[in-house]
Amino acid sequence: MRKVVMFNSISLEGFFETLDHRIDWVNTDAEFNKFTTENAQSDDVDGFILGRKTYDMMSSFWPTEFALQSNPVVARRMNELPKYVFSRTLKSVDWSNSELVKGDAVQELKRIKHLPGKDLVIFGSGNLSKTFINNDLIDEFQLIVNPILLASGTPLFQDLNNSVRLKLLNVRTFGNGNVLMIYQPDRTTTSDAA
Secondary structure, eight states, rough: OOEEEEEEEEEEEEEEETTTOOOOTSSOOOOHHHHHHHOOOOOTEEEEEEEEHHHHHHTTTTTTTHHHHHHHHHHHHHSSEEEEESSSSOOOOOOOEEEEEEOHHHHHHHHHHHHSSSSEEESSOHHHHOOOOHHHOOOEEEEEEOOOOOOOOOEEEOSSSSSEEEEEEEEEETTSSSSEEEEOTTTSOOOTTO
8 A cells, every 4th residue: 555644844832834825934944955856756656636726826937938948857756747636616626747636535545545556646736635634544754854933833733633653764964954754653552642
């Protein structure tokens, strides 16, 4: 079965975007860009999961000439790989290799996880991620904590039904102060333990 990896940059307080949906605060530099390029070239991933807002943001950027010129490796992967867009409001999707998923999100992700293929990565998509976490469908959390306090924003983890125990798999510190933490759910314990 395919693994679903949640990948997000967050502030120290756990916000993944500002209240007006901006992510221009994400701490990037040459080392970080090299990491994202190497990550984009990974043979472990062959698809993306996006909610409507994240789809709107990414589909308006990655196909552009600016994206293709400034980060060609990531742009190529973002444009070429399949994208499963979960939305109740979109009528259609026109970004290359995108499939609109309109049914029950939990059942649809279970179906997609059983399709042949490699890992799937979900970006942003806070409400969709919450649904998947609440139904134990996220297999790995990759979080890049940025050295910033935003004071306000959208929490990545809000309104969860139960606590989720995690096992730390890896930590990487970047020169710019970012810290990548990789966790997987500890399914050997109960998720709602006190």
